[in-house]
Amino acid sequence: MATLSSTNSPSYAAPLSSSSSSSTSFYGGCSHRRVAMPGGLLSGASLRLGCNRHPFSTNVVRMQDGAVAPTVNPVKNENETPFKKLAEGFASVKLPEETADRNECSGGSGSTVSITVVGASGDLAKKKIFPALFALYYEDCLPEHFTIFGYARTKMTDEELRVMISRTLTCRIDKRENCEEKMDQFLKRCFYHAGQYDSQDNFAELDMKLRQHEAGRVSNRLFYLSIPPNIFIEAVKCASSSASAANGWTRVIVEKPFGRDSESSAALTKSLKQYLEEDQIFRIDHYLGKELVENLSVLRFSNLIFEPLWSRQYIRNVQLIFSEDFGTEGRGGYFDHYGIIRDIMQNHLLQILALFAMETPVSLDAEDIRNEKVKVLRSMRPLQLDDVVVGQYKSHTKGGTTYPGYTDDKTVPSDSLTPTFAAGRSVHR
Numbered sequence: 001m002a003t004l005s006s007t008n009s010p011s012y013a014a015p016l017s018s019s020s021s022s023s024t025s026f027y028g029g030c031s032h033r034r035v036a037m038p039g040g041l042l043s044g045a046s047l048r049l050g051c052n053r054h055p056f057s058t059n060v061v062r063m064q065d066g067a068v069a070p071t072v073n074p075v076k077n078e079n080e081t082p083f084k085k086l087a088e089g090f091a092s093v094k095l096p097e098e099t100a101d102r103n104e105c106s107g108g109s110g111s112t113v114s115i116t117v118v119g120a121s122g123d124l125a126k127k128k129i130f131p132a133l134f135a136l137y138y139e140d141c142l143p144e145h146f147t148i149f150g151y152a153r154t155k156m157t158d159e160e161l162r163v164m165i166s167r168t169l170t171c172r173i174d175k176r177e178n179c180e181e182k183m184d185q186f187l188k189r190c191f192y193h194a195g196q197y198d199s200q201d202n203f204a205e206l207d208m209k210l211r212q213h214e215a216g217r218v219s220n221r222l223f224y225l226s227i228p229p230n231i232f233i234e235a236v237k238c239a240s241s242s243a244s245a246a247n248g249w250t251r252v253i254v255e256k257p258f259g260r261d262s263e264s265s266a267a268l269t270k271s272l273k274q275y276l277e278e279d280q281i282f283r284i285d286h287y288l289g290k291e292l293v294e295n296l297s298v299l300r301f302s303n304l305i306f307e308p309l310w311s312r313q314y315i316r317n318v319q320l321i322f323s324e325d326f327g328t329e330g331r332g333g334y335f336d337h338y339g340i341i342r343d344i345m346q347n348h349l350l351q352i353l354a355l356f357a358m359e360t361p362v363s364l365d366a367e368d369i370r371n372e373k374v375k376v377l378r379s380m381r382p383l384q385l386d387d388v389v390v391g392q393y394k395s396h397t398k399g400g401t402t403y404p405g406y407t408d409d410k411t412v413p414s415d416s417l418t419p420t421f422a423a424g425r426s427v428h429r
């Protein structure tokens with residue numbers, strides 16, 4: 001049995017409890033530093049911001065603070081067992097200094113990479129994307145010629161964007177020398193353009209600015225959609241029609257949730273494909289890049305004690321618990337349309353559940369890992385209403401401080417019934 005619960009409120013932090021002495025619990029919100037990501041982070045495609053030298057290195061995007069790109073060693077000996085091969089693969093991760101040099105990564109010094117963070121004024125951009133880009137820069141994992149553009153409706157100057165970014169940049173990486181200097185250099189490569197997400201004209205203006213920075217080099221462009229999913233399509237349409245790379249690649253990173261349900265998810269994919277080929281689309285679930293989640297695979301497949309015990313014969317139930325000690329804090333524009341189930345459970349927690357419960361994949365290839373995950377999901381009984389509890393956090397006072405309730409947030413409608421807490425129980429077929 002698996003129990004999933006998630007909440008972004010301190011008031012609802014208590015998970016469903018288990019009576020079993022053999023239960024296993026997972027807690028989200030861990031710190032993330034050295035992150036290994038063998039396969040599966042990007043579903044169905046691979047992102048080449050970094051090198052393409054190694055057969056396994058392309059299923060990787062580094063999106064966490066201080067995260068590094070793994071290069072999983074290929075199997076050397078044909079006679080080794082699949083399990084041994086996997087164990088070696090999961091356990092061997094190369095750090096950036098062991099990988100190819102920057103020019104090789106970028107496709108040569110004659111080309112540029114322009115990264116546009118669409119929704120640059122938002123929570124994800126501030127908390128994760130800009131810090132992760134800085135970590136890549138610090139680790140020399142960005143090409144020699146690169147430019148970062150923030151794009152959102154909020155009016156901001158380049159300087160204001162830099163101040164905003166600088167507030168979240170830290171040197172949470174091992175080598176801390178010259179960090180201040182590196183930050184200054186990084187910020188000088190960051191620019192901003194204000195525009196609407198559905199305006200061809202605004203994206204055409206962005207295109208002009210990108211061209212100036214690309215200075216006639218072969219241009220590769222990456223658009224990171226850090227916006228609510230209901231505006232993905234408009235933004236992709238405008239970016240692809242008015243701001244695609246003229247002579248290099250154009251790629252788009254799409255954040256979860258991919259739609260509201262399977263119908264809208266299929267519609268989203270169909271619409272995206274009006275403007276992009278599948279190999280231009282990168283769907284990201286950042287939980288797969290967390291150290292805790294990565295260690296799960298190592299623990300399972302490289303540990304001779306756990307491997308034979310990791311079965312329903314010895315484990316009665318598993319609890320996956322995600323809890324946050326802060327509220328929406330101005331993110332109602334996105335969150336209120338989706339709620340905690342679509343924000344966290346359907347993607348992050350199900351990915352972890354699938355990784356936890358899957359059988360040993362035949363290889364570390366992203367497709368093979370995905371196939372095993374799909375088998376787990378297919379073998380779960382659909383949740384019944386009786387197996388689910390939802391709730392919404394209210395205002396409360398603790399230690400003399402009063403914390404606002406969900407509907408006290410100005411970006412949330414005062415009559416909202418959107419769940420901020422959910423717990424569900426699922427049984428294996």
Ligand SMILES: NC(=O)C1=CN([C@@H]2O[C@H](COP(=O)(O)OP(=O)(O)OC[C@H]3O[C@@H](n4cnc5c(N)ncnc54)[C@H](OP(=O)(O)O)[C@@H]3O)[C@@H](O)[C@H]2O)C=CC1
Pocket residue numbers: 119120121122123124125127128152153154225226227228229231255256257286330331332333334335343
């Ligand atoms: N926050 C996080 O930690 C994580 C978020 N994500 C995903 O990233 C995406 C963005 O999340 P997040 O940054 O938290 O969201 P935000 O609510 O912060 O929105 C991002 C930006 O989008 C614009 N925006 C917000 N609401 C609307 C709206 N209704 N219509 C048009 N534009 C709007 C705003 O920019 P402006 O007004 O300037 O245009 C805002 O700054 C979501 O898909 C989310 O699932 C994924 C992983 C983690």
Ligand SMILES: O=C1O[C@H](COP(=O)(O)O)[C@@H](O)[C@H](O)[C@H]1O
Pocket residue numbers: 028029030324343344
């Ligand atoms: O996807 C999301 O994740 C964050 C939590 O991520 P973490 O890495 O800080 O644990 C969550 O706050 C946000 O609502 C959600 O969209």
